[in-house]
Amino acid sequence: MKVVVLTGAGISAESGVPTFRDADGLWEGHRVEDVATPEGFLADPELVLRFYDERRAALAHVGPNPAHVGLAALERVLGDDLMLVTQNIDDLHERAGSHRVVHMHGELLSSLCVRCGRRTPFQGDMLGAPPCGSCGKGDLRPDVVWFGEIPYHMDEIVDALVECDLFVSIGTSGAVYPAAGFVQQARAYGARTLELNLVASEGTHFFHEARHGRAGDLVPRWVDELVNP
Ligand code: BV8
Numbered sequence: 001m002k003v004v005v006l007t008g009a010g011i012s013a014e015s016g017v018p019t020f021r022d023a024d025g026l027w028e029g030h031r032v033e034d035v036a037t038p039e040g041f042l043a044d045p046e047l048v049l050r051f052y053d054e055r056r057a058a059l060a061h062v063g064p065n066p067a068h069v070g071l072a073a074l075e076r077v078l079g080d081d082l083m084l085v086t087q088n089i090d091d092l093h094e095r096a097g098s099h100r101v102v103h104m105h106g107e108l109l110s111s112l113c114v115r116c117g118r119r120t121p122f123q124g125d126m127l128g129a130p131p132c133g134s135c136g137k138g139d140l141r142p143d144v145v146w147f148g149e150i151p152y153h154m155d156e157i158v159d160a161l162v163e164c165d166l167f168v169s170i171g172t173s174g175a176v177y178p179a180a181g182f183v184q185q186a187r188a189y190g191a192r193t194l195e196l197n198l199v200a201s202e203g204t205h206f207f208h209e210a211r212h213g214r215a216g217d218l219v220p221r222w223v224d225e226l227v228n229p
Pocket residue numbers: 007008009010011013014019020021022036087088089105144145146147148149150151154170171172173174175176177178179196197198199201213214215216
């Protein structure tokens with residue numbers, strides 16, 4: 001059984017990581033277009049670097065919750081038959097024990113050189129950091145996919161959506177594309193589709209089945225059901 005799981009900010013909510021929508025469009029006091037777009041970065045690089053520095057620093061104060069742990073357990077059972085795609089830029093899936101995590105919107109703990117494009121693991125504050133260690137000249141930017149930019153690993157993801165028997169969306173509002181369109185692609189190729197979310201998402205009607213509640217409760221129960229039918 002080939003499974004594709006897509007996670008969003010809702011899976012990290014019980015870990016204490018704020019979601020986008022719960023902030024009523026204001027993200028930690030900022031308008032998304034001011035901090036999560038190339039134009040916003042160009043207009044005020046310091047504001048944007050500080051915004052991501054704060055979120056990177058916050059990682060030290062949060063930990064994985066039972067939903068992340070459940071998906072790591074599922075990977076141990078399914079191995080390569082599971083593709084875990086996340087829209088999240090935190091490292092909670094990895095800290096829960098997941099080894100293969102496809103970060104389609106990039107990662108807080110990675111830097112991208114604006115000049116040579118080199119991506120490098122990064123810790124600490126990027127504001128005031130030295131230039132790229134590879135080309136020695138370019139400034140570093142957060143290695144995250146902003147609005148208007150192309151998500152990472154799209155070919156690999158679409159291949160998995162074509163092949164999968166089951167597509168499960170966990171903790172995402174279904175508001176941002178192309179991730180929000182994955183359920184339709186999987187369904188078109190014959191997969192069963194399941195939504196696990198606190199409330200009905202914007203795309204809930206695309207799913208064969210939807211269960212609403214906290215990921216920390218729903219995910220371990222769903223994994224158990226799948227592994228011990
Ligand atoms: C692209 C990284 C071309 C940065 C992010 C007009 C119409 C349609 C589309 C567009 C349009 N105009 C522009 C577009 C495209 C645009 C888009 O979709 N805009 C939207 C706003 C309309 N998309 C893009 O620009 C993307 N690029 O399209 O390139 C392309 C297309 C295809 C192929 C190649 C190229 C790039 C978008 C990426 C932006 N970057 N993040 C950072 O993190 O700082 S987006 C960010 O918001 C997240 O990564 C995530 O993807 C997105 C939505 O967040 P969610 O994860 O869903 O979180 P949210 O808060 O919204 O929802 C949380 C859910 O959890 C809620 O439903 C809640 O009920 C639930 N929940 C809460 N607590 C719990 C819970 N569930 C369970 N348990 C709980 N305890």
